[in-house]
Amino acid sequence: MKLLVVGVLAAASAAQVVGALLPHVPLLLAATAGSLAAEGVLYRWQRGMVSLFAKSHADVTVRHVLRDLLLVVGLLRLGEQHRETVYAPLVAGLLAFYGLHWAIQAVSVLVRRTRTLPVVTRNIDVPALRLSPAPPALLRRPGHRLAVFGLPATAGLLATAATDAPVYGAAGLALSLAVALAGLGALVLRLLPGRRPAGEQEVLEWFDAWLAEYRPTVGLYFSGGASSAYQANMWLEPLARLDGRPLIVLRERLMVQRIAATDIPVVCLPKVSTLMRLEHSTLRVLLHPSNSGKTSQVLRIPTIKHAFVNHGESDKLSSCNPYVKAYDEVWVAGPAARERYALAEVGVQDQDVVEIGRPQLGAVRPYAGPPAPGAYTTVLYAPTWEGWDGNPGNTSVIEAGENLVRALLADPGVRLLYKPHPLTGSVDPRARAADLRIRELVRAANRERSGPRPDASAAAELGRRTAELDRLTTAAFRSAADQAERMLRQPAPEPGRAGAVARATAAWEEAYWASRPAWEHQVVTDVRPPLYACFNQADLLISDVSSVVSDFLASGKPYAVANTSGLAEDVFRTSFPTVAAATVLTPDATGVPALLDAVRHPERDELAGARAALALRLLGPAEPPSQERFAAAVRALCAKAGEHRARRAERLMPPSPLPGPRQHPPASPPATATAGDPAGRPRVR
Template identity: 70%
Template sequence: MSASSSPPSRLRTAARRLLLPTGLGLAFVAQAVGALLPSVPLLIAATAAGLAADLALHRWQGGMAAALGKLQATVSVRQVVRDLLLVTALLRIEEQDYEERYLALVCGLLVFYALHFACQAVATAVRRSRTLPLVTRNIDASALRLSAAPPALVMRRAGLRLLTFGLPSSVGLLATAVTGSGRWAAAGIAVSAAFAAVANGVLLVRLLPGRRPVAPEEALEWFEAWLAEYQPTVGMYFSGGTSSAYQANMWLEPLARLEGRPIIVLRERFMVKKIASTDIPIVCLPKVADLMRLEHSTLKMLIHPSNSGKTSQVLRIPTIKHAFVNHGESDKLSSCNPYAKAYDEVWVAGPAARERYALADVGVDDKDVREIGRPQLDVIQPYAGAPTGPYTTVLYAPTWEGWDGNPGNTSVVEAGENIVRALLADPGVRLLYKPHPLTGSVDPRAGAANVRIQQMIRAASAKRAAEHAGDRPGPAAAQELARRTAELDRLTTSSFRDSADDAERMMLQSVPEPGRAAAVTAATTAWEAAYWASFPAWEHLIVTDARPNVYACFNVADLLISDVSSVISDYLASEKPYAVANTSGLPEQEFRDAFPTVRAGAVLSPDAAGIPALLESVRRPEKDTYAEARAELKLHLLGPSDPPSVVRFNDAARALGAAAEAHREGMAVRALAVIPKQRETGTELESERVTG
């Protein structure tokens, strides 16, 4: 089925986006007409509508507000025009000569705008004074003299500040237009100017020597002292975009269980608050020069869940060994990136990945590949047999479209709607739909298909709700979920609820809390139980939030339908049945030959004709012809269960750390051997210079 969005749908979306800007433009036109006629009712209505549209634009359509700014129609310009139209209306309304009075009002407005722009300049200075060369979490940073950030309205939201502080002046000018008394306008302008003056005072206090954080060099010296005291030995390095944090978060618990003293090294300030709750110290070093200070620390090795442009910078440090662990393994070419040869070792789950690198021939030596399993899969529950209840829970978790334009990357575009339609047609199916977070980020067709799939599921759920009226968990289940959600939010997000990227505020509020990670694990388990219990067994669900994660969905699913991706490899830890959608254009056998992870599961064509037979094999295990193949493939993909993956991961980290220690000792020996030669050569040169 075609996944391209229909023209009417695109037009409706565009119309909704343009509604506020159009309303704002019409309000200015109406205000101008009201000023020139003059018409007080029209002036009041147009001004109020314009202010409301401007505030709504900043609240709900920040991107459109930024676009208007690029056209030089900034919020400052809009407010100036609005106030000038009000003054023009007053001049038109008055029949006598009141130039001096209105000149005073204009001067008052100019003072207000001067204070506003001064506030913006001071806010910039305060931000610069508070921007330290590093950001931390789970580290006591009180020595850096940090303090809570000024209110966001004063510090960062210049447009909203102007609209809010300018509201009294607008109301005063309108009141003068109605009453004819200039006192209202003068009072309103005075209040606006007073607000701006107070905001300047609040910010200027932050520039006093006693209120500033330490200087950048002092902060770096403090960091080096902390490194010397903490003495980290193992760590994780991560750099990426806003939607890539999940790649690092999946390695938090395995990293926390390693021997030694772990640390997390980040490069982007925004990423500090996107890392999930953990006890591990986190440090963000945006500049390369500051990153190089790790060279003289006790840090021996770093794991890398992903490649990024900034990875090469940390690889320059000769005293640290580096292991690429990836954020998932699949048969796709992206799992054998040639960049992997830049690392000291490549840690993979099992023999399949080792073979994949050998076949890809991208320069990774087999001796540098180490099989460690997937330590984060311990939470996945094993296969318990056929569904015992009236419903078969099917998890459809397609991957995204990728960067290479390969139509076989995701099934969402060509097969997604057919798969979902076939599943919803079975009255005994409960569908969980969990699309990849990046779905639609490259190909708009994938995004449009994702929207339509969700609409289909919501409609099916609404139909079932009508059929099962009254058959829902009681209010106690919802209350329990709300309680568990509040508890988990308190543990994981309470320090970072403010969306402002005030890094120093994060450092101030994220002091070490021993045992927090264990509390988060327990709270997460309780939350997941409450989450599933809050829905009836027949209700289809769309899971797009970070919670529940895909592993939690694995545990409640009887069947997985996905694409060629790491989701398949991870799901095999349960040995439950699965199916892979084939949108590559290859015949089934060629598809199986090209992608070994497919060999233990059913293959679905884009028309999803195989769904009924697939569901039958899940409900009647005697028809499941892939059970033995799944056990074999699990061993091939994830390696043996004895010793456990956690143990193999720790052994690999210990061995790489020992290699780093041996390398450091060798560097020291070589340095001692070179220094006498350099001194001898320097003496000879000095002797030749004197003799000459």
């Protein structure tokens, strides 16, 4: 289909050239009509080709200009035979239309600049910024605008070429000029002083005032791409449960809408100069779930203490990144991570490591026994991604994934939940190809299975719960909304929304699993259901050396780790402590049947005690709860920041002024230089 569209456009353009130069009116008409039809197909069904044409410098603007140019050439060639002076005004009108088009584009750029604010917010009331809905998308997209506004002119010129009647071309051009003038006027009105949003300096002053009024105490700092949003999202709930006034600080504008539903105020500060304004705020602590190139910029703020909380812990080298010694403290789950940093010798001092557990794991339900007789054994296969270093042991997807899935699907009593890492295939195309093959294996297995399905009421209930959750968590934006309009549509949430979201989420998860047949395998790639909801459904986890394993230990359920590192099993267990309580599976998946048997018969499970001991080592004690330890760590670091600010303020205080001259000064001996003053200046006593 794609090649057909490209072929039609190329053939139509070539035919237009021939029809214009001969001139041959029927060929010119047919070629132009075919070109317009291909454009419609391109934008309706082949949107991916639009960007390909743009990269080839043959975007819709170029194609439209070429189409009209050939029509003009054809008209002028016809004019040599008939009435050239009659067609000349049509050409002038077309040039005027293109002049208006470029004027609209220039004004559109100016409007966009006035609406690109130095601070992007969410969950904050912004009436002082005088924001308004965005201009229509058609006025902001030059290619689309030219195609729509220029269509009457093109049609009129076609009719003139067919009938030799200039009135049709004049009418089409008049209509195109009229809509172009209307669009230009609508944009110019937005540049009037009373219609444009607040200027940069005014926005910055508003931001400073908001910081002074809100008085944030602890924040979450995040910089990254859209696919890494999960790293920040996992800390939203623990942050929201703190007693202080939390804040989320982002650096990339696109991330503002990638952050999951939360009542915490969100500010995006793209420029370093704007970020530095936090130095004079009440913000005392920033938590960092990941490292990025822009992290070094915020670390320059001396009035804020920084803690690295990570987005999960594993035995990989990435969990002991030397960069973390730049933070004031490194917060880890349990003693194992403390030992990991000590053994890694990357410059992290032991006194800077704070054990807080994993406050996110409160949503993970504990082990409630093996699957009931006759019930399906639910296995969660959640491999990690391939990583940046090319280590074959990072992910099992490439070497073992298909074998593991085939072995699981071969057991008629297994229901498989396959949840790949969001970044799978982003580095190694082999991982992406293996992931696609695994998904097809799951679909094929479902086609061969049958069984009772939930009635229509379950699907209807899921639909109701989805609508309710979307209403609470998803802002309704027009497709044409820009960032300024989204700021306007996302004010401070109403009190109690966080609790309503929690209840709606729990109800949605219950409805989701109830709507799925108990025998049906699932490929879980959407944001919902989240990983921890899959934990609660699973009787067994199969994963790689990753933070997924550490988190799953909170459930107390059996788990297995695929060994694709090439190491012997004993070396593999020694090298990666998280594997200590796991069943180790080889790439050929020969150990899967025995593993399933141990899950179904707990008396054959020899690793239950080891899992409990490992959970204590990796995640820390159950009491006090992790959320309390997390909150205590925040309070302690806030106190350190406060003490540091006090000492800094004391150092920066100007010296006490000297007493002024007295009206009748008492007699005193002349001051003399001291040996400690090499300049010979008198010492003031």
